[in-house]
Amino acid sequence: xxTTDDFIESLAGDLVPVRRLRPPPLRAALWVxxxxxxxxxxxxxxxxxxxxxxxxxxxxxxxxLAGAWLTGATAILAAFEVSLPxxxxxxxxxxxxxxxxxxxxxxxxxxxxxxAIPAGAPIAHDSVRCVETxxxxxxxxxxxxxxxxxxxxPLRPSGTAFVAAVAxxxxxxxxxxxxxxxxxxxxxxxxxxxxxxIIIVLGSLLGRRxxxxx
Amino acid sequence: MERSSSSGDRMSGGxxxxxxxxxxxxxxxxxxxxxxxxxxxxxxxLAYATLLKSVTPYVRALAARVGLTGDDGEDAVQxxxxxxxxxxxxxxxxxxxxxxxxxxxxxxxxxxxxxRSRRWRRETALTEAHETLAADEANYxxxxxxxxxxxxxxxxxxxxxxxxxxxxxxxxxxxxxxxARTGQSETALKVAVHRxxxxxxxxxxxTR
Numbered sequence: 001x002x003t004t005d006d007f008i009e010s011l012a013g014d015l016v017p018v019r020r021l022r023p024p025p026l027r028a029a030l031w032v033x034x035x036x037x038x039x040x041x042x043x044x045x046x047x048x049x050x051x052x053x054x055x056x057x058x059x060x061x062x063x064x065l066a067g068a069w070l071t072g073a074t075a076i077l078a079a080f081e082v083s084l085p086x087x088x089x090x091x092x093x094x095x096x097x098x099x100x101x102x103x104x105x106x107x108x109x110x111x112x113x114x115x116a117i118p119a120g121a122p123i124a125h126d127s128v129r130c131v132e133t134x135x136x137x138x139x140x141x142x143x144x145x146x147x148x149x150x151x152x153x154p155l156r157p158s159g160t161a162f163v164a165a166v167a168x169x170x171x172x173x174x175x176x177x178x179x180x181x182x183x184x185x186x187x188x189x190x191x192x193x194x195x196x197x198i199i200i201v202l203g204s205l206l207g208r209r210x211x212x213x214x
Numbered sequence: 215m216e217r218s219s220s221s222g223d224r225m226s227g228g229x230x231x232x233x234x235x236x237x238x239x240x241x242x243x244x245x246x247x248x249x250x251x252x253x254x255x256x257x258x259x260l261a262y263a264t265l266l267k268s269v270t271p272y273v274r275a276l277a278a279r280v281g282l283t284g285d286d287g288e289d290a291v292q293x294x295x296x297x298x299x300x301x302x303x304x305x306x307x308x309x310x311x312x313x314x315x316x317x318x319x320x321x322x323x324x325x326x327x328x329x330r331s332r333r334w335r336r337e338t339a340l341t342e343a344h345e346t347l348a349a350d351e352a353n354y355x356x357x358x359x360x361x362x363x364x365x366x367x368x369x370x371x372x373x374x375x376x377x378x379x380x381x382x383x384x385x386x387x388x389x390x391x392x393x394a395r396t397g398q399s400e401t402a403l404k405v406a407v408h409r410x411x412x413x414x415x416x417x418x419x420x421t422r
Binding site: 002003004005006007008009010011012013014015016017018019020021023083084085086151152153155156214 | 254255256257258259260262263266267270288291292295296297299300301302303304305306307308309313314316317318321373374376377380396397398
């Protein structure tokens with residue numbers, strides 16, 4: 001039988017120096033910068049969407065784009081904050097206002113003005129390219145965040161995994177919004193909203209265990 | 215039973231032992247703990263042992279508040295200390311230590327009380343009659359003597375070896391579970407068990 005004093009001695013005997021985590025705002029700033037570079041590289045590789053210079057005059061497009069990017073940035077900060085034991089759960093709500101803008105963009109562009117798929121449109125080809133972009137942005141983001149958050153060993157793995165998944169989905173969608181023209185409502189649902197939802201659901205479920213909670 | 219029996223530093227003992235205030239925050243100068251934790255993060259074993267001993271009464275009082283007393287309470291305290299050990303890199307010395315500790319302890323104690331209520335729902339406690347009447351070997355006085363000798367020999371092992379034997383042999387945990395619980399590698403645990411068995415053999419041979 002181990003007494004608590006003996007247990008403390010054995011823990012102290014096993015002690016090795018550890019590298020402290022940097023403050024969450026600093027780590028989040030680094031990650032937002034990395035996400036910006038990732039999105040920029042993807043835009044350079046695949047080219048900006050054909051109607052970009054028309055779209056930038058449309059406030060609805062800006063609202064959705066800014067909403068997606070801000071959701072990504074705030075969700076990254078929220079994930080780093082909430083993964084620490086002594087931070088409030090209220091951090092989970094940080095991405096909510098920008099997520100409302102982002103979702104408003106989806107709803108406005110997709111359900112507000114229902115646009116049917118034009119006859120003869122290369123749906124399969126376009127859809128594959130859209131999903132490719134989302135994966136090219138999402139996979140490196142997801143892996144990087146997973147590795148960083150795994151090191152934290154969060155006490156609240158579910159909340160942490162959820163906001164991290166929201167961050168990945170939002171950054172991936174930012175790249176998608178800059179690169180692809182998707183006007184038809186059904187396609188927006190299929191190649192934009194559906195992958196975003198899948199990333200959030202899968203990320204939350206897999207991330208919860210994968211983050212090595214203590 | 216996992217790790218049990220209490221240490222000497224009970225709430226009433228020791229000068230200046232911290233106790234939870236009405237707000238649930240420890241009444242000790244937080245700066246002391248912060249400094250000790252910062253030094254622990256740098257690998258100072260003495261500071262770490264001092265810190266853990268100093269927070270133990272506070273954690274024990276929190277455990278008692280949620281109904282974890284006696285052996286259950288000590289197991290809970292050790293669980294909280296182990297969690298502190300595993301996530302000590304997440305503490306920022308620029309912030310107060312009390313809220314960090316309270317959050318870790320609260321989270322771990324909630325998990326334990328949930329686990330305990332689940333266990334109570336599906337298990338019935340054994341009485342003395344179950345133990346002495348149901349199993350023949352429980353009535354063999356000779357075997358009881360052997361067990362006592364073995365327990366005494368285990369108690370003489372160094373802490374690391376004793377912990378490895380208790381987890382892997384007495385509690386029959388898998389290497390993976392014990393590794394996750396102690397934070398030690400599976401190889402280190404295997405080596406500890408091997409050495410512990412060799413030492414037990416020599417201790418028991420010596421007392422025959």
